[in-house]
Amino acid sequence: MGxxxxxVVMFPFFAFGHVxxxxxxxxxxxxxxxxxSFFTxxxxxxxxxxxxxxSPTTQIIPLQLSPSLGLPPDIAGTFDLPPSEAIKLITAIDLTQPQVKSLLSDLKPxxxxxxxxxxxxxxxxxxxGIKAMLFIVFSAIACAYVVAPSRLAGVDGNPTVDDLRKPPQGFPMRFGYEHIAADHSNLIKTFQARTNLFHYESFNESPNNFFRVQEAFNxxxxxxxxxxxxxxxxxxxxxxxxxxxxxILTGPLVPAEPPSSVVLNDEDWTKWLAQFSAKSVVFCSFGSETFLTKEQISELALGLELTGIPFLFVLNFPAKVNAEAELKHAxxxxxxxxxxxxxxxxIGWVPQQLILGHDSVGCYLCHAGFSSLIEGLVNDCQLVLLPIKSDQFFNSMLMCENGILKAGIEVNRRDQDGYFGKxxxxTAVKTIMVEVEKEPGKSIRLNQKKWHKFLREKDVQEKFISNMVAEMKKILVHNPLVD
Structure with missing residues (x-):
């Protein structure tokens, strides 16, 4: 080693969307x-x-969780916990401080x-004597809307649903929503604001997420x-x-091409997908930790049926739930x-990157996780977005026809409760998979091609990382002045 x-030590929160x-x-x-050195x-x-x-220069270093919280010793992050208990992992991370200090002292990164x-x-x-940098794994638009320091300006105590429907002071208002006025009228729907309240709630006297992020910023x-x-x-x-x-910008972290030796080698998957024409299949998946209600599963299924288009519908269910029984009822x-x-x-895991890259898959109906959006664009899939929680609403806002990128379409939902029907x-799938010569489908497809091309430019994507390495080396010499 030179x-x-x-x-660099990597220390993510113990949820796969963060890891x-x-x-x-x-x-x-x-x-x-x-x-x-990767802590987990x-x-x-x-x-x-x-x-x-x-790599001989990459190592994984385990942290032991305190038994005081009653978490299983072999727990694999939030995936192994019911959603109501996942917040325990934040307290568990707080209790690792002595271990972390000892490890950092030995590693000297x-x-x-x-x-x-x-x-x-x-x-x-x-x-x-170690430099610490907050790595924001969410989109800038989500971070700007939910945890920008000005979010609580003029708010007495924790924000309400009505507070969160409005953007923070100074938030860029470049959207195609005609009802948005200069006085910061409501920008998001009621149900979307409600799902973001958890950022301001505390657990067992533990600092809430908003406080943690502000401390990290500072x-x-x-x-x-x-x-x-x-x-x-x-x-x-x-x-x-x-x-x-x-x-320091990492770029969108375009996933590496799977090695040529890695193929969709499950004969059943390959045979099933191969029977459909190019770019004709809708791949519908919401990641490993975004869960749908029985009613949502039913309406999604009926909507896919209505399209008449081939589809692969992948579902996951919370820990300790009988997935087969839940699916049968839904x-x-x-x-x-x-x-x-x-x-x-x-039900369960699928080789998502390989499926998205299959010739027959042409549409990705997903929850608008930022990494999922990038994967969909890289693999030249049309995007139908059904955000379910937190940052996903803002990712969709960025990506869809009224936002900046205009490269996808969001499923329409009711204001109060987020209801959507078949x-x-x-309508959303038909717009970009059937009515491809009509507006807005035609414009969305053109923009999708633009961003697909940008993300496939390897030299551009590699430059983000080389610039990051150069910036870190500068910081080691002296902390650069802020722009």
Whole structure:
């Protein structure tokens, strides 16, 4: 190892939606000669090992969770907990501080990249002469709307649903919604605001998420964020005006091409997908930790049936739930029989990247997780978005026809409770899969091609990482002045 080789510790929150971007960034930094030490819990190690590119300069280091919270010793993050108990992992992370300090003291890395929950880490790292940088794994637009410091300006106590329907002071208002006025009228729907209240709620006297993020903003050496100016310049400029720290952009962290030896080698999957023409199948999936209600599953299924288009419908259910029984109760009577020639329903994990890259898959109906959106665009899929919680609403706002990128379409939902029906699913899919020569489908497809091309430009994407490495080396010499 050269004397100038950087050593970076990665310390994500223990949920796969957080761990995955840390893995993606680790792989890209490793390919640029950076040494990586990855902190996680034992139950997560097999999944991380499967996704981290093997390197003699990359290691996974386990942290032991305190038994005082009653969490299983082999827990694999939030995936193994019912949603109501997942917040326990934030307290569990707080209790790792002595371990983390001991490990950092031994490892002596140049930097530690940490997640929102570890607001205490910069102070701890500073005692050891280590630079700590908050890695924001969400889009800039979501961060700008939900946790910008000005979010609580003029709010007495915790924000209400009505408060959260309005953007924070100074938030860029470049949207196609005609009802948005200069006086900061409601920008998001009631049900969307309601699902974001949890950021301001505390658990067992533990600091809430908003407080943790503000502390991290204030004490970080720099802010690392998974985006780029090409896609989110307006929101990055807003964040920089609010958070007076250097910003380092990783780019959208386009997933690496699967090795040529990796194929969709499940004969059943390959045979089923191969029977359909190019770009004709709708792949409908909501990730491993976004769960649908019985009513939502039923309406989605009926909407897919109405389209007449081939589909693969993938579902996951919370821990400790009988998934087979839940699915049986949720699917409409006769649905499987009526769609058996062109549809398939699957519970659990699927090789998502390989399925999205299959010639027959042309549409990705998903929850608008930022990584999922990037995967869909990279694989040249049309995007139908059905955001369910938190940052997903803002990702969809960025991506869809009224936003900046205008490269997808969002399923229409009711204001108060977020209800959508089969006709809403049918209309969204039809717009970009059937009525391709009509507006808005035609314009959406043109924009989708534009962003697909941008994300496939390897030299552009690699430059984000080389710039990041250069910025970190500068920081080691002296903390750069904020723009």
């Amino acid at each position: 004397d100038d080789q950087l050593h 995955s971007p840390f893995i993606q960034l680790s792989n890209k930094l490793s390919s640029h000669g950076v040494r990586i 819990i034992p139950g997560f190690i097999p999944r991380i090992e499967n996704l981290l590119i093997p 140049d930097f530690v990249l940490f997640d929102f929950a570890q607001h205490w880490l910069p102070s701890l790292a500073s005692e050891l 004490s970080s050496t720099a802010i690392v964020i998974k985006t780029c100016f090409e896609m989110e310049g307006l929101y990055l400029d807003f964040l920089k005006s609010q958070i007076h720290k250097p910003f 699917l409409p009577v006769g649905f499987l029989e009526r769609t058996k020639e062109r549809g398939r329903v699957h 006709e809403d699913i049918f």
